[in-house]
Amino acid sequence: MYRRPRPQATHLPEPAKGNACLATARNTFPRAFPILNMTANLYALFASRFPADSTACCIETHDGQYYSWGDIERASARIANLLGSLDLPSGARIAAQVEKSPEALILYLATLRAGFVYLPLNTAYRAAEIEYFIGDAEPAVFVCTPQNFGWVAQIAFKAGTRHLFTLDEGGNGRRNSGSLLARAMHHPDSFDTVEKQADDLAVILYTSGTTGRSKGAMLSHGNIGSNAQVLQQYWHWQAGDVLLHALPLFHIHGLLVAANGALLNGSKMIFLPKFEAAEVCRQLPRSTVFMGVPTYYVRLLASGGFDRGTCRNIRLFVSGSAPLLADTFAEFAERTDHTILERYGMSETAMLTSNPYAQERRGGTVGQPLPGVSLRLMGTDSEGRSAVCGAGEIGDIQVKGPNVFHGYWRMPEKTAEEFTADGYFKTGDVGRFDNQGYLSIVGRSKDLIISGGYNVYPKEIESVLDEIDGVLESAVIGVPHIDFGEAVTAVIVKRPEAKLTTADVIALMKTSIANFKVPKQVFFADELPRNAMGKVQKNVLREQYALPAAGSLTPS
Structure with a gap:
């Protein structure tokens, strides 16, 4: 499936001179880019743009493995043929909780190509979380790592999942292995991509909710394809570009x-x-x-080997998934002569806004709405009626466009609740436009915490904390942190007889939920502050428990 790289010339675009992205020249691209007819499968759109030379490199791994575009086509065809041989129903979900590897990306492409629905799952999820996802999505196929096969099999087969495969991440020069590839090797390396329509479901991305129940955002071939085409032109993707991919593949940022x-x-x-x-x-x-994500840029700046020379061929640095601190934005520009491009998106909508490529990129903002996206801020007027906010006014962010998802999996009531009568999706975020149309995210109406680029909802963590013997009640907040953006912090009221310690709580949490959700710090209090209606005042907690040294915590 791969071979060692052969010596070859690397043709890179001319590096930007100085802080070129602060140029005042207007972007010459039109406000609305032409979108290709999305009546075909998303894979077919990708394949139509593959290089004519199928021997050219598509993926090179850190340890020297080389995957050509022809390798990608043939390998995805084998897996697509395998999936097609399983007699799966139309719209079957193919769930994957696997480590990052070229084969993991090929599985995604094969699923699209075969006309099924791809369901990526965070590799940090534990048994209770996987049990929920399998029960809710009812995948016909589940692909996991070999080391997780035992406990995943117990959950999957009990829930009625018909097929379970393994996929190893490979590495250190060894071939990627597992039962998926072993089975796929017996199938032909050509496949006629299944025709799909723009509204056909392609991917389900689970995103947590404030009630603690995760919701599956349904994204169609058209949602994903239209957004990808807009970003290709808006960010000036060029012939000869080389993407350094360090993000996970289960997240919208790294995958879509x-x-x-x-x-x-x-x-x-x-x-x-x-x-x-x-x-x-x-x-x-x-x-x-x-x-x-912002954490990456913080750690690059802390690295002794990072300077202008390191970035000499980079054309574009993009940051997203969490707010980028103003200090990081400024220090990066000073150190490298490159200005990071911040953008805004979410699982339900893909990308919504972006700072421009050739015009000014403003720190502390996520830029302007992308072409084809209608974005408005809604507040109330002096008489208490719903009204669109003007420049400088804070309001709830609502969006509409071809990128916006089709709803939550098997949650029609929740879907209806999150859309306005005129078709706008209510993001739950709160923002403000400046006089030139740059959007700043000023808050999150649903208490979302974004830590290290991952979404963490306090209610989910609180429900786990409250089950611990000795915990009377709890509140979870996010406090600013230079590395993670926000650090998950728990404030606990113990029962009178309880002997709980911080170490006890963190150890118990690590056995129950994904590591990125585990509180970085735990405090014990006699009571939680409440308002007259009995609601916990989390703003008071944030002030009271703000970290004295924002960079002092290490990942748990």
Whole structure:
């Protein structure tokens, strides 16, 4: 499926001179980009943009494995044929909780190609979480890592999942393995991509809710394809671009923004299994595009090997999934002569806004609405009626466009609740436009915490904390943190007889939920502050328990 890279010339676009992205020239692209007819399968859109030379490199791994565009086509055809041989119903979900690897991306492409629905799951999820996802989505196929096969099998087969495969992440020069690839090798390496319509479901992304119940955002071939095409033009993807890919593949950022962008542009990807500052610094000179969460940029700035020379061939740095601190934005520009491009999106909508490519990129903002996206801020007028906010006014962010999802999986009431009568999706975020149409996110109406680029909802964590013996009640908040953006922090009221310690709570939480949800810090209080209606005043808690040294915590 792969071979070692052969020596070849690397043609990179001319590096930007100075702080080119602050140029005042107007963007010459029209406000609305032409979108290709999305009556075909999303994979067919990608394949139509693959390079004519199928031997060219599509993916190169950190340890020297080389996957050509022909390899990608043949490997995805084998897996698509395998899936097609399983007699799956139309619209069957293919769930994957696997480590990042080229084969994991190929599984995504094969699922699209075979006309099924891809369901990526965070590799940090534990048994209770996987049990919920399997019960809710009812996948016909579940692909997991070999080391998780035992406990996943117990859950999957009990829930009626018909097929369970394993996929190893490979690495260290060894071939990626597992039962999925072993079975797929017996199938032909050509496949006629299944025809799909723009409204046909392609991907389900689960996003937590304030009630603690995760919701499956249903994204169609048209949702994903239209957004990818807009971003390709808005971010000026070029021939010869090389994407340094350090993001996870189960998240919208790494899969539907980064990987899809490279696939649509026919661009080579350098795949890193995870973000490590030293390895990123080593690979950056061979790349032209890098996308990351704010934590990545903080850690690059803290790396001794990161400077202007490291970034000499980079054309575009993109940040998203969490707010980028103003200090990080400014220090990065000073250190590298590059200004990070911040954008805004979510699982339900893909990308909504972006700072411009050629015009001013403003720190503390997420730019302007993307072409084809209608975004408004809603508040109330002096008489208490719903009204659109003007520049400088704070309001609830609502959006409409071809990128907006089709609803929540098997939750029609919740879907109806989250859309306005005129078709706008209520994001739950609160923002403000400046006089030039740049949007700033000023708050989150649903108490969402974004830690290290991952969404964490307090209610879910509180429900787990409250089950711990000795906990009377709890409140979970996010406090500013220079590395994670926000650190998950728990405030607990113990029962009188309880002997709980911080270490006890964190140890118990690590056995129940994904590591990124586990509180970085735990405080004990005699009582929680409440208003006259009995509601916990989390703003008071945030002030009271703000970290004295924002960078002092280490990942748990």
